[in-house]
Amino acid sequence: MTFIRRCHGGELMSSDNSSPSSRFALARRLAPALALTSAGVALINVLDRPVDLSAFGSAGVADIGSAADAGAGQMVTGATVPAPTTTTVTTTTVVATTVPPVNGAPPDTTPAPGACGAKKSTGSTTDIVDRNRVFGTLVVTAKFASNGELCDVAVNFDVWDRKSVQIEQYALPKLNARAKKAKSANIQGVSGATAVSRAYAASLQAAIDAKPL
Amino acid sequence: MAPAAKLEQRRPLARPNSTNLKANDLVIVIVAIFAIVTAAWAMTGGWSQLSSGWSHAWRAAASLTGLYTSLFGMVGLTLSARLKTTERAIGLDRLLNWHRIAGDTMGLLLAVHIFTAIPAEMPVRGGFINTVLDFTGREPYMALTAIGSALVAVVVVLSLKDIRNKISYETWYFVHLTVYFGLAASFSHQITLGSMLSNDRYVRLVWVGSSVVIFATALFGRWWKVFGSVSRPLHVRTINKETDDTVSVLLGGRNVLRLRGDAGQFVMIRSLVRGQWWKTNPYSLSAVPTTAGLRVTIKNRGDASSAKRHLRVGDRVAVEGPYGVTTPEIFGDKRPLFIAGGVGVTPVCALLQRLPSDSRPTVLLRARHENEVAHLAEIRALAARCGGEVFVLTGRTVAMKGKDPFSAKSLARAVPEISSCVAVVCGPTALMFAARKGLREAGLAKDDIHTEMPWW
Ligand SMILES: Cc1cc2nc3c(=O)[nH]c(=O)nc-3n(C[C@H](O)[C@H](O)[C@H](O)COP(=O)(O)OP(=O)(O)OC[C@H]3O[C@@H](n4cnc5c(N)ncnc54)[C@H](O)[C@@H]3O)c2cc1C
Ligand code: HEM
Ligand code: HEM
Numbered sequence: 109m110t111f112i113r114r115c116h117g118g119e120l121m122s123s124d125n126s127s128p129s130s131r132f133a134l135a136r137r138l139a140p141a142l143a144l145t146s147a148g149v150a151l152i153n154v155l156d157r158p159v160d161l162s163a164f165g166s167a168g169v170a171d172i173g174s175a176a177d178a179g180a181g182q183m184v185t186g187a188t189v190p191a192p193t194t195t196t197v198t199t200t201t202v203v204a205t206t207v208p209p210v211n212g213a214p215p216d217t218t219p220a221p222g223a224c225g226a227k228k229s230t231g232s233t234t235d236i237v238d239r240n241r242v243f244g245t246l247v248v249t250a251k252f253a254s255n256g257e258l259c260d261v262a263v264n265f266d267v268w269d270r271k272s273v274q275i276e277q278y279a280l281p282k283l284n285a286r287a288k289k290a291k292s293a294n295i296q297g298v299s300g301a302t303a304v305s306r307a308y309a310a311s312l313q314a315a316i317d318a319k320p321l
Numbered sequence: 322m323a324p325a326a327k328l329e330q331r332r333p334l335a336r337p338n339s340t341n342l343k344a345n346d347l348v349i350v351i352v353a354i355f356a357i358v359t360a361a362w363a364m365t366g367g368w369s370q371l372s373s374g375w376s377h378a379w380r381a382a383a384s385l386t387g388l389y390t391s392l393f394g395m396v397g398l399t400l401s402a403r404l405k406t407t408e409r410a411i412g413l414d415r416l417l418n419w420h421r422i423a424g425d426t427m428g429l430l431l432a433v434h435i436f437t438a439i440p441a442e443m444p445v446r447g448g449f450i451n452t453v454l455d456f457t458g459r460e461p462y463m464a465l466t467a468i469g470s471a472l473v474a475v476v477v478v479l480s481l482k483d484i485r486n487k488i489s490y491e492t493w494y495f496v497h498l499t500v501y502f503g504l505a506a507s508f509s510h511q512i513t514l515g516s517m518l519s520n521d522r523y524v525r526l527v528w529v530g531s532s533v534v535i536f537a538t539a540l541f542g543r544w545w546k547v548f549g550s551v552s553r554p555l556h557v558r559t560i561n562k563e564t565d566d567t568v569s570v571l572l573g574g575r576n577v578l579r580l581r582g583d584a585g586q587f588v589m590i591r592s593l594v595r596g597q598w599w600k601t602n603p604y605s606l607s608a609v610p611t612t613a614g615l616r617v618t619i620k621n622r623g624d625a626s627s628a629k630r631h632l633r634v635g636d637r638v639a640v641e642g643p644y645g646v647t648t649p650e651i652f653g654d655k656r657p658l659f660i661a662g663g664v665g666v667t668p669v670c671a672l673l674q675r676l677p678s679d680s681r682p683t684v685l686l687r688a689r690h691e692n693e694v695a696h697l698a699e700i701r702a703l704a705a706r707c708g709g710e711v712f713v714l715t716g717r718t719v720a721m722k723g724k725d726p727f728s729a730k731s732l733a734r735a736v737p738e739i740s741s742c743v744a745v746v747c748g749p750t751a752l753m754f755a756a757r758k759g760l761r762e763a764g765l766a767k768d769d770i771h772t773e774m775p776w777w
Contacts, residue, residue, distance in 0.1 A: 134599050141495035144475060145502065148468045152506070155458030155467065238366050243520060271514055278445050300376040300444035 224259035231315030379441035397423035412646035417776035428477035469506030573614030584671035586643035662748025682709035729762035740764030
C-alpha cells in the first residue's frame with residue numbers, strides 16, 4: 109500500500125521502459141548474479157590450497173609411529189629424526205632438534221655415562237585444558253645427564269582438532285627449547301598457547317619429580 | 322468488476338489465520354537465542370579468555386563476533402522466508418524491514434569478526450601476511466569462507482539505499498539470492514576453527530543441527546511458496562480500464578479457493594507470460610477477495626507494471642500471498658480514517674467494503690486530478706453506505722506550497738475527533754511519511770496508524 113515515488117525507479121528506469129519486453133531483459137538482470145557466482149566458484153578453486161600438515165615435519169615434528177619405534181637412545185639424537193612415513197593429525201611427537209650427542213658418538217642404545225639420557229622419566233599424561241574446555245592430552249618425557257641435570261625433553265600430544273594441532277606444533281618446540289635452557293619446569297609460557305604451556309609445565313614437573321636416582 | 326451474473330454465487334474467501342504471536346514475542350525469542358549462545362560462549366571459556374591477555378581477548382572476541390554474525394544471518398534468513406506464523410504476526414513489510422536490520426548488522430559484525438580473527442591468529446600463524454594467506458586458502462575451508470563472506474558483503478553493500486535505488490529491482494534480487502551460497506560456503510570454518518565449536522562436542526551438535534534446520538526451513542519455506550504459486554496459477558478473468566493509466570484485473574479460477582485473504586492485504590504477482598515470468602510485484606487487493614477472484618488495480622508505472630497492463634483475458638498469473646496485517650480488525654470500534662495518494666486508493670476500496678454500516682469512515686484522497694483517482698465512484702458509494710465522507714484533495718503538490726494538507730492542523734480540521742481514529746495511510750513514500758507525522762502530532766497513537774513500510 110505504499111508506493112514508490114516515481115523518482116525511485118521511474119526516471120532511472122526510463123531507458124528500460126522503452127523496451128519493456130526486450131528479449132534480453134532477463135539476461136541483463138541475471139548477468140551480475142551469474143558473473144558473481146561463477147567468479148566466486150572459480151576463485152575458491154584457485155585459492156583453496158590447504159597447507160599439508162606434514163609440512164610441519166621439517167620443523168621437528170615426527171609421527172608418533174616412528175617416534176614410538178625409536179628407542180630412548182635415538183631420541184637423544186633428535187636432530188636426525190627419521191622422516192615421518194605417515195602423518196596422522198591427532199597424535200604427534202615433538203622432539204627437540206638441537207641436541208648434539210655430547211661425545212659425538214653415533215646413536216647408541218645404551219648411552220655412555222655422562223651423556224644426556226643417562227636417566228629418563230616420563231611425566232604424567234596431562235589434559236590440555238583451558239577453563240573447562242579440554243583440547244587433548246600431552247605427556248612429557250624428560251632426560252637427564254648423569255649428574256641429574258635436565259638435558260632434553262620430548263613430548264607426545266594427542267589433540268582432537270586441527271587448530272589445536274597447529275597451536276601445539278607451534279608451541280611445543282618452543283617449550284622444549286625453553287625447558288632445556290631453564291633446566292627445570294619453571295619456564296615462561298608461549299603466548300597464544302597458555303593451555304598447552306600449563307599442561308606442559310605440569311607434565312614436565314611430574315617427570316622431574318619422578319627422576320630415577 | 323465481475324459480471325453481474327456471478328454476483329450471487331460468489332462469497333468472500335476464508336479470512337487469513339490469526340495468530341497469538343506478537344511482535345514482542347518474536348523479539349523475545351530472538352533475544353533469548355542470543356542469550357543462550359552468549360552463555361554457551363562464556364561458559365566454554367570465552368568470558369575468562371577475554372580478560373587473560375591480548376591474544377586471548379582477540380580470540381574470544383573473534384569467537385563471539387563469529388557466533389553473532391552467524392546468528393544475525395540465521396535470523397535474517399528466517400525473517401525473509403516469510404513463514405506463515407511470523408508473517409501473520411507482524412506482516413511482510415515489517416518482516417522485511419527487520420530483515421534489513423538483521424542484514425546490516427550482520428555486515429557490520431562480519432567486518433568486526435574478520436578484524437578480530439586476524440590478530441587472534443597472528444601469533445600462531447607467523448604474522449599478518451601469513452594469517453591473511455591462511456585465511457584466503459592455505460587453511461582448509463578458508464577459501465570457501467573468504468568467498469562466502471565476500472558474497473555476503475556484496476549483498477549488504479548493494480542493499481544500501483543509495484546503491485539499491487540505482488539498480489533495477491530484479492538485478493538486485495538475483496544478486497541477493499547468491500547469499501544462500503555465501504552463507505553455506507562460510508559454514509565449515511566455524512566447525513574447524515571456532516574455539517567453542519571445534520572443542521565442545523555438545524555445543525557443536527546443537528549448533529550444526531539448528532543451522533541446518535534453519536537453513537533448510539528458510540530455503541524450502543520460501544521456495545515452496547514460489548513453486549506453489551507457479552504450479553497453481555490464477556487466470557485473468559476480466560480487465561477493466563479505470564482511468565487513463567490504471568486498469569483493474571480480476572484474477573480467478575479454481576485455485577482461488579485455496580487462498581485465504583481479506584481486504585487490506587496485498588499479493589505478489591508474477592505474470593506467467595513470455596518475458597515477464599521472472600518478475601514479481603506487490604499489488605494491493607482492490608476489493609474483498611471472493612470465490613470469483615482477486616481484484617487488483619494496476620497503475621502504469623515502470624517496466625513490469627506497464628507490461629502487466631498488456632495482460633489478456635485468460636493469461637496465467639502466479640499469486641503469492643495475500644500478505645499483510647492491515648485487515649479490517651485493526652479498527653476495533655474506533656472510527657476509520659483513510660489517507661491515500663494516487664493508486665493507494667486500492668486497499669481503501671477493499672477495506673470500505675468490510676466496514677459495518679455505522680462506522681462513519683473519513684477518506685482523504687490525494688491526486689492531481691479527480692479523474693485520476695481509480696474507483697472513485699465506488700469509494701463514494703461505499704463510504705456513503707456506512708455514513709462516511711470522502712474528500713479529494715486535487716492540484717499539484719507545488720501549488721499547495723505552504724498549505725501542507727497533512728499537517729496536524731489541516732487534518733484536525735478535516736476530521737472531527739481525529740485523535741480517536743484508527744488511520745490507514747497508503748500511497749507514495751513521501752505522502753506516507755508526511756501523513757504519519759501529521760497524525761502523530763494530531764494525537765494518534767503509533768499503534769493506531771497503519772502503513773506498509775517500504776521494504777526495499
Ligand atoms: C504493499 C504494496 C502494495 C501495492 N499496491 C499497488 C496497487 O494496488 N496498485 C499499483 O498500481 N501499485 C501498487 N504497488 C506498487 C507496485 O508494486 C509498483 O508499482 C511496482 O512494483 C512497480 O514495478 P515496476 O517494475 O513496474 O516499476 P519499476 O519502475 O521497475 O519499479 C518501481 C519500484 O518498484 C520497486 N519494486 C519492483 N518490484 C518490487 C518487488 N517485487 N518488491 C518490492 N518492490 C519492488 C522497485 O524497487 C522500484 O523502486 C504496491 C506496492 C506495495 C509495496
Ligand atoms: C543488508 C541489507 C539487506 C536488505 C535491505 C535486504 C532486503 C531483502 C528484501 C527486501 C528481500 C525480499 C526480496 C523479495 O522477495 O522480493 C530479501 C530477501 C532475502 N534476503 Fe535480504 N536483505 C539484506 C541483507 C541480507 C543478508 C545479509 C542476508 C543473508 C543472510 C540476506 C538473505 C536474504 C534471503 C535468503 C532472502 C530471500 C530470497 C528469496 O529466496 O526470495 N539478506 N532481502
Ligand atoms: C573472511 C571471512 C572470515 C574469516 C577470516 C573468519 C575467521 C574466523 C576464525 C579465525 C575463527 C576462529 C575464531 C576462534 O578462535 O574462535 C572463526 C570462527 C567463527 N566464524 Fe568466522 N571468519 C570469516 C567469516 C565468517 C562468516 C561469514 C561467518 C558467519 C556466517 C562466520 C562465523 C563464525 C563462527 C560462528 C565461528 C565460530 C566461533 C566459535 O566457535 O567460537 N565467520 N572465524
